[in-house]
Amino acid sequence: MFRGRALLAPKPNPELCPGGRVPCAMDWTPTRARGHARLAEFLPAAGSTYAEQRNHDDGPATEGPSNVSMLSPWLHAGLLSEAEVLDTVLAQHSPRAAEKFVAEVFWRIYFKGYLEQRPSIWSGYCEGRDAALAAVERNAGTPMAYAEATEGRTGIAAFDVWVRELVETGYLHNHARMWFASIWIFTLRLDWQLGADFFLRHLIDGDAASNTLSWRWVAGLHTKGKHYLAREDNIARYTSGRERGPLAAAGLARKAEPLHEPADYPRNLPDLPRAITAADLKQPFALLLHDEAAHHAPLALPERPALVIAASRAHARSPGDVGAPAAGFTSGAIAAGMAEAAAEFGCPAVEWRAGEALEPLLAEAGIDRIALPYLPTGWTRDALSPGLGALTEQHRIITLLNDLNRATWPFAKAGFFGVAKQIDALLGECGIGGG
Ligand SMILES: Cc1cc2nc3c(=O)[nH]c(=O)nc-3n(C[C@H](O)[C@H](O)[C@H](O)COP(=O)(O)OP(=O)(O)OC[C@H]3O[C@@H](n4cnc5c(N)ncnc54)[C@H](O)[C@@H]3O)c2cc1C
Structure with a gap:
């Protein structure tokens, strides 16, 4: 008889928009x-x-x-x-x-x-981030400026407001993200990888692809030689609808060269998994939910799983501390997704915790195969792949990729x-x- 662990009940996260210093009207319940x-x-x-x-x-x-x-x-x-x-x-x-x-x-x-076609951009970012964090730790480079920026003490009023908003709510408007990244890189002259890491620690939508490539776009590394310079008048104009009026941003760099890098990233599109059919899922299988696929409904499974496995790895986003809103949204989404899948399919559900072996969970349930929503390049893949290696080699994993991603x-x-x-x-x- 299968002895799954107790289901995690989806619970609202009191840390999300807690009504602290930054008033937030948005309900970010992760369901x-x-x-x-x-x-x-x-x-x-x-x-x-x-x-x-x-x-x-x-x-x-x-x-x-x-x-x-x-x-x-x-x-x-x-x-x-x-x-x-x-x-x-x-x-x-x-x-x-x-x-x-x-x-x-x-x-x-x-x-x-x-x-997906250039995964070495992600691994290069991780290496660069780790080196930059180590330099801050050693007191080399720009530790004071980094501390001032991440604590919202730069004296650039708009930037300091966005730091508080990001840390307390886990969200920033797209334009604010662009201005923020531009000020970080070209006015504060901080390493873009430290900024991308700061975003990933705090954004509740933190995404390896959108975040890394957007920071690179602002820096002039994505579209080579074309960077984005934030301007005081543009910030004032597009923040005029704020409760306390437009944000001030005096002293921004007016001129700056785009960043350059020696690295070149070879392109190679991996073979993408084909659409699965009911025949692929004839034998009993477990559905693995993860940080980027926390709910069964968008997966449109043609057969019912016999077991739901949920793996939350929010803390793999960064070697540093992950903010409470970001960690709370991720773990809450997985908890809700796990409970709803178990209820929908009338099957047990179990957590696969970091550092645990996966195979005993399958063996205990008498299940051989796993349906795995595609793990895109990023920390979720980095965190889960080692534990999936043996199953991959044994061809026990059926990968699910939706039509729109496959086609695009x-x-x-x-x-x-x-x-x-x-x-x-x-x-x-x-x-x-x-x-
Ligand atoms: C420096 C920087 C870092 C960013 N980091 C992230 C990140 O970690 N995760 C993330 O999801 N987005 C990121 N973005 C993209 C964008 O800012 C957010 O997707 C958007 O602000 C989310 O708010 P929304 O849902 O209201 O977007 P809407 O304007 O309502 O757009 C609808 C949806 O389209 C997508 N989208 C919109 N704009 C973009 C964009 N520029 N790039 C990619 N997708 C977009 C999002 O999925 C969004 O939910 C980043 C942008 C910048 C400039």
Whole structure:
């Protein structure tokens, strides 16, 4: 008889928007139901409102539906899929009205596909980050400036506000992320890898691909020689809707050269797993939920698993401490996903904890195979792969990859334009938006 451990009950995280110093109107409950509710709240704004107003950073105190969706944490955790978000938006708005929103969702898929083809960007980032953190630790380089930046004591008012917002709420508007990264790199002259790490420790949507490649884009390393310089007047203009008025950002670098790096990253698209069918899942199998696939529903399994295994590895994001909102969202998403899958499939569920062997959990349940939602390049793969090695070699893993990623990633070879010009065809091919 299988003796699974007690299920983790999904519990709201009191650390998320705790009503502390930064007032936050957003409910970040890490469940699929809350993701759907947020999508419904935002839906009326996904057309022309989003196109016209998405660049405004109105701050975290905004009540009700805002100019951006704030769906990224649910998308990153796999509580919602890109396909269902696009489908819902395109059922309500014409492709023309929703063009900007649709393109932004494709940026997420593009970055994933780009990193998948160049995994050495991620490993290079990890090495660079570790070296930079070690230098801070040794008191070499710029430890004072790093401490001031991460504690929000730079004296650049806007930057210091965003630091508090990021640490306390786990979220920053896209424009704020761009200004923040630009100030970090070109005004404070700090290592971009330390900044990317700081984001990953705190963002509840922290994503290896979007984060690393966006920091590289701001620095001028993604589109080589093209960097992003934050400007005081632009910040004031797009933060004018904040509760306390526009944010000040005096003293920003007016001129700076894009960063350069000696490394070149070879491109190679791995063989992507084909779509699975019921025949692939004929034998009893376990479904493995992880930080980027915390819910069974978006996976559309053609057969029911006999066991649910949940692996939460939020602390693998960084060698440093991970913020409470980010860690809480991740572990809460997995706990909720695990409980809902067990209830849906009427099967046991068990946690696979870091450092534990996986095979005994399978052996105890008399199960041979695992259905594994694709592990994209990043810390979740780094943290889980060693424990999956033997099963992979024994061909006991069935990898699940959704149609939209499978169809889009091959176009993420160079710039976003390669994906952008395929969007209509990709939506049609994947049956999204009645296309
Ligand atoms: C320096 C920097 C770091 C970033 N780090 C992350 C990260 O760790 N995780 C993350 O999900 N996004 C990251 N982004 C991208 C973007 O800022 C967020 O996806 C977006 O702000 C999330 O808010 P939203 O859901 O309201 O977006 P919306 O504007 O409502 O967009 C809808 C969805 O499209 C996707 N999206 C939107 N803009 C982008 C973009 N520029 N790049 C990639 N996908 C996008 C997101 O999944 C988002 O939920 C980063 C951007 C920058 C400049």
